[in-house]
Amino acid sequence: xxxxxLIFVVMIIASMLLAACxxxxxxxxxxxxxxxxxxxDIPAVGASCKNAAELAVKEINDAGGLEVGGKTYKIELFIxxxxxxxxxxxxxxxxxxxxxxxxxxxxxxxxxxxxPASEIAESSKVVLISPWSTNPKTTLKGDTTEPKQYxxxxxxIDPFQGRVVAKFALDNLNAKKAAVLYDVASDxxxxxxxxxxxxxxxxxxxxxxxxxxxxxxxxxxAQLTKIKEAAPEVIFLPNYYSEVPLQIQQAHRxxxxxxxxxxxxxxxxxxxxxxxxxxxxxFFSTHYAADAATPVATKFIESYKTTYGNTPDDVAALxxxxxxxxxNALKAAGKVDRESVRAGMAMITNYEGVTGNxxxxxxxxxxxxxxVILQVKGDKFVWFANAAP
Amino acid sequence: MTYFxxxxxxxxxxxxxxxxxxxxxxxxxxxxTMINFAHGDLFMVGAFFTFIAAxxxxxxxxxxxxxxxxxxxxxxVLIERVAYRPLRNAPRVSAVITALGVGLFLENFTLVxxxxxxxxxxxxxxxxxxxxxxxxxxxxxxxxxxxxxxxxMLDLIVRKTMVGMAMRAISWDKAIIxxxxxxxxxxxSATFALGTSLGAAAGTMxxxxxxxxxxxxxxxxxxxxxxxxxxxxxxxxxGAMIGxxxxxxxxxxxxxxxxxxxxxxxxxxxxLVLLIFRPYGILGKPRPQKV
Numbered sequence: 001x002x003x004x005x006l007i008f009v010v011m012i013i014a015s016m017l018l019a020a021c022x023x024x025x026x027x028x029x030x031x032x033x034x035x036x037x038x039x040x041d042i043p044a045v046g047a048s049c050k051n052a053a054e055l056a057v058k059e060i061n062d063a064g065g066l067e068v069g070g071k072t073y074k075i076e077l078f079i080x081x082x083x084x085x086x087x088x089x090x091x092x093x094x095x096x097x098x099x100x101x102x103x104x105x106x107x108x109x110x111x112x113x114x115x116p117a118s119e120i121a122e123s124s125k126v127v128l129i130s131p132w133s134t135n136p137k138t139t140l141k142g143d144t145t146e147p148k149q150y151x152x153x154x155x156x157i158d159p160f161q162g163r164v165v166a167k168f169a170l171d172n173l174n175a176k177k178a179a180v181l182y183d184v185a186s187d188x189x190x191x192x193x194x195x196x197x198x199x200x201x202x203x204x205x206x207x208x209x210x211x212x213x214x215x216x217x218x219x220x221x222a223q224l225t226k227i228k229e230a231a232p233e234v235i236f237l238p239n240y241y242s243e244v245p246l247q248i249q250q251a252h253r254x255x256x257x258x259x260x261x262x263x264x265x266x267x268x269x270x271x272x273x274x275x276x277x278x279x280x281x282x283f284f285s286t287h288y289a290a291d292a293a294t295p296v297a298t299k300f301i302e303s304y305k306t307t308y309g310n311t312p313d314d315v316a317a318l319x320x321x322x323x324x325x326x327x328n329a330l331k332a333a334g335k336v337d338r339e340s341v342r343a344g345m346a347m348i349t350n351y352e353g354v355t356g357n358x359x360x361x362x363x364x365x366x367x368x369x370x371x372v373i374l375q376v377k378g379d380k381f382v383w384f385a386n387a388a389p
Numbered sequence: 390m391t392y393f394x395x396x397x398x399x400x401x402x403x404x405x406x407x408x409x410x411x412x413x414x415x416x417x418x419x420x421x422t423m424i425n426f427a428h429g430d431l432f433m434v435g436a437f438f439t440f441i442a443a444x445x446x447x448x449x450x451x452x453x454x455x456x457x458x459x460x461x462x463x464x465x466v467l468i469e470r471v472a473y474r475p476l477r478n479a480p481r482v483s484a485v486i487t488a489l490g491v492g493l494f495l496e497n498f499t500l501v502x503x504x505x506x507x508x509x510x511x512x513x514x515x516x517x518x519x520x521x522x523x524x525x526x527x528x529x530x531x532x533x534x535x536x537x538x539x540x541x542m543l544d545l546i547v548r549k550t551m552v553g554m555a556m557r558a559i560s561w562d563k564a565i566i567x568x569x570x571x572x573x574x575x576x577x578s579a580t581f582a583l584g585t586s587l588g589a590a591a592g593t594m595x596x597x598x599x600x601x602x603x604x605x606x607x608x609x610x611x612x613x614x615x616x617x618x619x620x621x622x623x624x625x626x627x628g629a630m631i632g633x634x635x636x637x638x639x640x641x642x643x644x645x646x647x648x649x650x651x652x653x654x655x656x657x658x659x660x661l662v663l664l665i666f667r668p669y670g671i672l673g674k675p676r677p678q679k680v
Contacts (some may be wrong), residue, residue: 039500040505043504108430216609221641222644226644245601246599
């Protein structure tokens with residue numbers, strides 16, 4: 001190595017060490033971590049999560065801080081990117097737990113990242129609240145039906161969502177034959193596709209085609225041709241907003257004219273940008289409707305709009321609710337340490353959030369809450385129906 | 390029967406994209422016996438230049454294609470000059486690692502500018518014809534014909550021109566031929582320019598057919614095109630074309646007649662079996678080891 005290069009490398013290492021020293025805490029702060037999908041294949045999800053997290057923390061800090069057990073604390077936020085990868089979700093969670101020493105973690109959002117991160121949180125005994133993960137496995141130990149002790153979520157779970165969508169297809173769209181195309185390599189997509197199939201068939205429908213692809217595929221022509229041949233009356237696409245537009249466009253090109261139906265993974269405004277007019281009129285289930293908001297939600301939507309200039313999507317609303325749950329848990333516990341946060345979370349039985357009322361049953365990290373059905377109309381998602389739990 | 394024809398058309402479209410990309414791998418390997426793992430990412434950059442030309446410059450289809458091919462072709466030459474040429478006499482592993490590094494660089498460089506998936510506007514007014522139950526879109530026809538046209542053109546360049554003759558000569562013996570007055574560096578640059586611009590053309594057509602693009606789109610398809618090149622016999626240009634169509638057909642037909650979950654598993658198992666019987670690929674010939 002040349003001498004100049006050596007000096008340069010030493011300087012870089014020295015500056016990194018100095019930067020690491022600069023983050024030492026001062027005064028009374030509560031450290032909270034966020035793991036989000038800032039890059040990778042669903043960056044809009046991570047961006048909404050980050051925005052809502054920063055807004056939730058700013059509101060508390062601007063009001064002077066959070067009062068816990070008679071003492072006021074400022075909130076310090078650490079945001080880690082999981083790059084849209086399962087292994088990085090786990091390592092980001094470990095980093096927040098061991099290096100930043102956070103008392104709780106919010107995120108990751110997509111189930112395929114939330115599941116590995118939740119394993120780390122559970123084994124390190126740190127509370128993790130996933131805002132958007134709907135796969136049942138996130139809050140369950142391994143392959144059992146026993147709940148994890150430290151993992152909670154703000155979203156409903158897929159057995160419920162699958163039932164809502166299946167009922168909607170049967171009752172509102174009067175479809176008796178459905179086809180499903182889903183990503184078999186992703187926990188969320190696979191889970192909800194199976195729950196949809198089960199409910200749809202229990203209630204008298206038939207699933208005539210149950211087709212799969214793997215993450216990153218762009219050519220769905222073989223599967224869609226097969227679906228067309230099976231002649232369904234509705235096609236369910238429980239896939240992420242970055243893939244759904246391609247699937248719908250290719251289906252249209254193959255001459256498929258039946259309506260499409262989606263799940264909460266559609267709910268990003270990016271869907272409309274990527275899809276153009278081709279998604280017009282289709283329905284999907286999700287967590288809340290920005291245009292049919294409660295007073296609690298209206299307040300959040302207004303402050304989000306003034307800060308970021310756009311309407312918050314479901315990820316933003318659920319992240320905000322996750323922070324709401326965390327503040328309540330801290331207040332209920334009256335102490336700032338990891339075990340107290342867990343005890344505080346267990347004390348919450350009911351929480352009125354932006355995404356509606358959440359009821360927690362004792363021993364479970366899954367809230368009982370309602371879903372909404374939205375319709376794509378022009379450049380907006382419009383409220384169409386409510387589905388009670 | 391209609392179903393079979395519809396799936397064959399799907400296979401032809403996918404296969405022609407694979408074949409175009411596979412050409413880039415095979416040409417570079419033929420000349421330098423080096424696998425340019427950054428090629429899949431150059432394909433991605435081609436798709437992004439399509440996006441830039443179509444959205445910011447507002448160009449129609451043909452100029453967009455030309456811009457993307459020229460810019461990425463030059464980028465390929467630049468990458469060869471900066472990253473691969475200094476390592477030409479280094480152990481082959483170093484060159485492969487460098488190629489992987491260049492690929493990662495291209496992905497993350499694009500990620501800085503476009504962290505979100507981008508939407509490509511409609512450049513070709515798409516009409517769908519229904520012929521005896523088979524849906525054929527104008528886009529499909531353009532992709533298939535243009536790919537075949539480009540491949541025929543490349544075949545002519547390699548077989549009928551002086552540059553092509555020099556390429557074939559260098560791929561035959563890299564040490565002796567330059568002594569006979571063939572400018573090695575110039576021919577290597579020309580190879581990279583041709584190979585990567587074909588990759589860019591594939592990127593443009595792919596972006597039109599599947600109009601959502603992201604910085605990671607080149608990884609998977611790059612692997613598949615590389616496999617096509619190996620199946621066809623790496624280093625052999627006609628082999629790469631055949632390999633691309635074979636892989637496209639196998640993938641589509643497995644998904645068409647078996648549960649689609651089996652697609653990659655069955656497709657690649659078939660290709661492995663093929664390589665057991667033809668270890669150098671369909672048109673490949675064993676290279677004698679020179680001691």
